[in-house]
Amino acid sequence: MTLAATSETNAYDLSTCDREPIRTPGSIQPHGFALTLAGDLVVLQASENLEQHVGIAPTGALGQPLARVIGDAAATLLATELGATRIAERPLYLGTVCIHNACYFDVLAHRYDSVLMLEFESVERRASADFRNLYPLVGEFLLKLNDTNTTEAMSALAADEIRAVTGYGRVMVYHFDHDGHGHVIAESLADGYHSYFGQRFPATDIPRQARELYTLNRIRLIHDANYTPARLVPALNPVTGAPNDLSFAALRSVSPVHLQYMRNMNTLASMSVSLVVKGKLWGLISCHNETPCPVAFEQRTACEQLGQILALSIESREDANELEFRLDLRRIMVSMLGGLTQGANFIDNMSSVFPALLKFERAGGVAIIVDEHLLTYGDTPPDAQIRELVGWLSTKAHGDIFHTDQLSKVYAHGAQMTRNASGILALPISRIHKHYLIWFRPEVIHTIDWAGNPHAKEGAGPLGQLTPRTSFSTWRETIHGTSIPWHNGELELALEFRTALLGIALERAEQMAELAEELGRANKELEAFSYSVSHDLRAPLRHIVGFSDLLLESAGNDDVEKRHRFLKNIKESARLAGKLVDDLLSFSQMGRAALRPTNISMNELVRGCIEKLAGDTRGRDVRWEVEDLPEVRADATFIQLALYNLMANAVKFTSQKDSAVIRISAERHEHENVFHVADNGAGFNMEYVHKLFGVFQRLHRMEDFQGTGIGLANVRRIVERHGGRVWANSIPGEGATFSFSIPKELPV
Structure with a gap:
């Protein structure tokens, strides 16, 4: 000052x-x-x-x-x-x-x-x-600390030890709260000394710069508050x-105002030992004596050592308590998140964990607001007041979280909600909409015993000058409109919970998008199915009916060759209709059957498919070129079907070639294996490649290459169920290459 x-x-x-x-x-x-x-x-x-x-x-x-x-x-x-x-x-x-x-x-x-x-x-x-007594003093103090289990008990032990070392009449340990007020949590007194235990000293008793100096220099001694300072000569540092x-400096002179403060407190000698925890001034060990009292350097050293040990013990104890507190919160949060993933309805899921939500944030009530839906649990304000509060919150740029333990001080209508919402913690769960999760804490009316009236710390003199306060008598203040403060751990875990909620919402959105995509694909397949039933399946049935009529009309005709031709056409149309029905049944089952992954030798699968296709290649010049293929983990039945369809297509679309070459190869990658089935057949126009793997999609005329149009759709469904991809490349008249990938780690 x-x-x-x-x-x-x-x-x-x-x-x-x-x-x-x-x-x-x-x-x-x-x-x-x-x-x-x-x-x-x-x-x-x-x-x-x-x-x-x-x-x-x-x-x-x-x-x-x-x-x-x-x-x-x-x-x-x-x-x-x-x-x-x-x-x-x-x-x-x-x-x-x-x-x-x-x-x-x-x-x-x-x-x-x-x-x-x-x-x-x-x-x-x-x-x-x-300094010979320092080691046993410290050793004994450490042993005694091991028998304590609270910060208050450790502080009381330190106060007794320091009073014994210094001979001071009163030794207090006080802790600075979040507002900077000093709360006396331990005290050691000689007979006749006034007690300040449990009382608070206002933050203004120790100016900001004094607190900074306490953090820098851990001990300060005033031998006699009635001293006359000795100035340095010359007054300025020559360097x-x-x-x-x-x-x-141990002899540094202190503020005259502080000396007057001491005299007003009937204290002529004092010593302060700083308690610095994690680099911040946590509190002070404040020693008072009513008469001048020198403290030799070795005694001060002992007190400073005791203070450092106490600070380290407090840090350790606070860390342990903080860890236990956060672990308890995390257990509750994990349990809640497990419940939130059970059903598809977000509101229903949240309401199912209401009791845990209250325990998670030590709240009296909780509310969830999603669009026009408002659900409450516990002791909460009326719905209208909550909606009004949400409107106010949405206008504030409070980031990812808003909290206060004195709502009435920041919100104009907060006084109407004091009983059950003196404190609130609000999490916005949408960047766009007014979606909030809000916890409410009730009012906690409490009293604070001050060492003198903090609001009258300084009294004005006749000319407006200010003087140190002279009264340290107990002054009791009743506090209204506040709740229990929000703990840092509660705030940080609330942010984690919010992130988890957003993750669940995002996952649900992705699932809905996937379902929409699957539904769109299913609709297209259903359209193709409808078309196939109305066209592809109707055609062979019309042939059967038509040739049956012709056969009946020629019943009296002796032209045996004509009747044989009619019967042959009827048989072929019935076979095609049956094949179409079988392929439709196979395609529908492909989407429902469970995968049974095993380790598969792709070389053996290819050899088996070549043997099955021997009948279709008999009498033709077909050359198979097969590379050494890697093993995969997949459903053997499904993969064999996909491979067979691709190889059968290669045989079919090379039928018009004098010499057919079908090459089967593979690429080995870090996360997947890729297989290629290439031929030198008819090929297709790449302009229509997007239709290739659709149900009942043909890029060639039935008269040129027979087929139901379901085989490649089956291939795509099989590969995608394994988490892989399928694609094709072609040059018309020169051949086509069909490729598919199988990941090394199958989707769960």
């Missing part, structure tokens, strides 16, 4: 608290003195209380070697330690020195802001700091030309 005191009121202006240069106060606490040094240990700056401690005026020390200021023996000791130790930004204990055979000082050193700073803290003892940054 920038502090401006007036003679009339002696009040401090707190209007610019967050801009106070607390890192560059230009002074130190007077229970020690400070020197800044160049690399050759020549004094650049000295605190103005130097003469009080060592009898040399600060101006007289400037430009002098360190030995001239503190004596040869002390300087030699420090130079040796400095030469043997890497000095960084955090203060390091160099030793205890005696100056002028009278005064003893603990010496801390750190490099920061382009200078080496030595801090000399006056101590009563004549020996160096003794940087700016005020010294004392962020890591």
Whole structure:
């Protein structure tokens, strides 16, 4: 804070608290003195209380070697330690020195802001700091932590240990909530000290920049709140030309407003140890004493170590609790998603998991809005209010999720829904339509005990200046219109659930598209079937009837040859009609029969088909050229039928060739095998290739090449049921190549 005191009121202006240069106060606490040094240990700056401690005026020390200021023996000791130790930004204990055979000082050193700073803290003892008790203290503390199972219990243990080490009258551990208020979760008290356990200190008690400094420098000590600061001489850092940054200085002077705050709290000595969890200021261990109380460096070190151990333990415990919480939510979500995939109706599926939805987000009610459909479960606002809320939500650019635990603060009509909807979590489940899944949490009326009225933290003086608050008496506030806050895990899992819902919806849309495609194909096949029944099947039946009539008319005729010809035509027409009916039955069964995959030798299948076609090729010059073919995993019966149809087509459409060549080959790919049946026969016009695999589609006249027009449709259906593809290429008069693929992994 920038502090401006007036003679009339002696009040401090707190209007610019967050801009106070607390890192560059230009002074130190007077229970020690400070020197800044160049690399050759020549004094650049000295605190103005130097003469009080060592009898040399600060101006007289400037430009002098360190030995001239503190004596040869002390300087030699420090130079040796400095030469043997890497000095960084955090203060390091160099030793205890005696100056002028009278005064003893603990010496801390750190490099920061382009200078080496030595801090000399006056101590009563004549020996160096003794750190031998640190290890057993820490070891015992760790053992005790193993017997605790809550953050509060661990904090209480730390408070007791630190009070025993320091001798302070009150040690509090408080945790900053999501609004920055400090909640006292543990406390250790000496007799006669006021308790703040369970109370809250408002966030404004610790300005933003102070919190940042607490995160950077983990410990801060105030020896006596009634001290008079000792300024640095000269005021500006000779190297940087700016005020010294004392962020890591143990003797750094603090804000006069904070000192007044302490006195108002009847506290003259304090120490704060930061609890930093995952890089953020989680809370503080705050130590108070009603009288001045020095804390030696080794004691502060012990407290800092205990604070770090506590912070690590809190992090570990919070991580474990968070993991368990998220696992529970994920179990519920997985169970719900299993239920949502059972039926085809989205609304019915969602309503079937309503109880789990409430448990998933610890809600009192839930609503699903899809188009004009609104379903609710549990304790929810009336339908009209929910629809109005959805209208408001749809106007907000809230991304994939909207949540609040104080709806009335952000939504004008939220006050009408306070009882059962003080908090809401809304998931839009469509980018286009007003489709929402909304959870409702009821109002939780609760009280907060503050250490003083947070709304009267600063009181205005007669001229408008602001002063530190003077009251720390318990002030109780009742909170209305809020629900239990939404946990980060709940929000993140809700987003996952939304993604899963969209995935289910997309899968259903794809299934519907596939069904529509299949239906379209089935309709076309049905049209072709109708045409075949009305035309292809009718034709041989007409022939049968016609030749039967002719046979009857010639009953008295002795022309045996003519009657034989009529009977032959009748037989041929009946055979064709039967073949057509058989092929129709085979085609219809092909779509219903279950696949029975086995490992198939394609070489053996081809040899078997060639043997079956021997009768059709007898008396013809047909040369089979068969490559070595890979094995496949498929339904042997179906694949043999498809292969036979393609090879039979090749035999049929080469019937007008003097010398027929039919070549069967394969290509091996990473995910599939491709087979080709090529011939040098009649071929077809590629302009009509899209009709080739349709039911009852012919690209040649019946008089030229007989057939029912179902064989290639069967081939396509067989291959596609195996997850493969079928296609053809041709040059009219030169031949055709029919190809199909069989994947190495069959579809489930």
